[in-house]
Amino acid sequence: MTDPSLPVPTGRSVIHDLGYRPYTGPRHGEGAIARALLATGVRHAFGLGRSGRSKVLPFILLAINLLPALVVGGVMVLVGATELPISYPRYASSTQVLLGIFVAAQAPVLFSRDLRHGSITLYLARPLRASTYALTRWGALLIATLVFLLLPILLLYVVALLGELDFLDQTRDAGIAAALALMLGLSLAGVAGLIASFSTRRGFAVVATIAVLLIGNGIVSAVQGIASTQGSPRVGEVAGLFSPYSLYRGLMAAWTDEVALCPPTGTAMELAYLVVMLGLSAACLAGLVWRYRKLASA
């Protein structure tokens, strides 16, 4: 206990007005600036460093997304099953609605927000090229999406190893699932980012992205369903090229034991799925760079 009657300790700090002091320390280049922007972007995608309200949606979605994996893990431990009740790549496919909502809702945080509030001007006036800004923002969205996609895979993998399932099998299956997840993440981040970069209104971007991703997938699934019952699976295979989710399902069916409606048959079709999926991501990226170069010189 200090005695309050004692005089104030002499070490007590006093505020001095030192006037303006110039900065003479180091100044990083564009690479370090982009890394800092990437880190902030990933944090902002989950609402960290922003208002309390903006943390609610991403974390609720993330929790719901992880819930099945946790339940599966619990069951595995209790029952001592000899294989995972849900396979690694099937997981992202069953939680695709959550994933779609997450990407649709958080892409505007990274893209529309700066457009809506005009803060894009402040970034463009800094030693950071418009293309670097666009690619970094996209990278942040990709990482956030991958956190969403890969966490359940990781959780299932840990549970599988704890349940003493075959290490090599599990590692191979989880690895393929991770590669598939990466491709899905690439295309979703591309599509959602590009849509959000053309919208100053968050609501519009969310609705448009959900329409393109989820409704697009619904239409493709319907076409594939009809095609398979009508006995013309080739139509279904081609239809599958038109949505990131159906591309994912097609490649999943091609690369794993999982079954999907109208999977791509033949090397040419499988290759087409792969090319379209990667090409879609590349096209979206090019679109983003073009969009921000335009904005900078407007």
Place this chain on the structure above:
Amino acid sequence: MEPVVRTESLTKDYGVVLALDALTVEIGPGITGLVGANGAGKSTLLKILLGLVTPTSGRAEVLGHDVATEPLAIRAAVGYLPEHDCLPPDVSASDFIVHLAMMSGLPRVAARERAAEVLRHVGLAEERYRLMGGYSTGMKQKAKLAQALVHDPRLVLLDEPTNGLDPAARDEMLGLVQRIGEDFKIAVIVTSHLLGELERVSNHVVVLDGGQLLRASATDEFLNATGALLVEVLGEDGPNRMAHALQSAGVSVTARGALLALDTAGPVELHDLIRDTAADLGLGLVRVQADHHRIEDVFADARGVRHD
């Protein structure tokens, strides 16, 4: 002294409008007011200086860097306060300014220190931890100024910093602009459509009109005496009677509002004449003062009109 900005026949043709028309100008250190009506080319010039807009022809240099080849070097050394809103509402000023300091290449620790210091200089103390969505216009302008200064630029471009501010906040902002130029020793280019403000704070004035340079000189030169005397009298039909009496005495008189402007070029000793004339007519002589130019006059002269 070495100019901070130098342009050479700088032209920007947007097709529908010619925003800049062969503009050649040099801007030195200190505070320079950039004056011009809307569409005179001010914003286009600032964007070219930041290396964002590519000029159609001509060249521009900022702090010795060419805008076409070294835009990143320029943007590292220049601070910019845009005219429009540019603050996200869901982060605090403190967090945002730290972030933007890092976007200018400062390491995190230095960015924190600089942000705290600069926010104190612009006068955002306790409020800096609050989300910017709840800020008044004055506080927002201060936050915008802080982000333009946080990386210790050698030149700041301030686009209409007093826009939308009430008189007290405007005075505070002008005081800050003056401090940046005089105490912080940072070159300032400030645009405003309120000429009185620029007369107050700037050392130099550059006047643009239709993308062309109308005039560039020290602020004092704009405000030199015009060589006219202004006279104000009180009384029944005072100004009219006074004007007639002076005209019959051979002095050229023009009415300017309630005042009379007398041409001093004539041979007569004016002060005595004014005094005697007012006394003869029984009018109250309120004031006799030398007439000074206002920056507005540059526009008026250019258009061949004199508006009173």
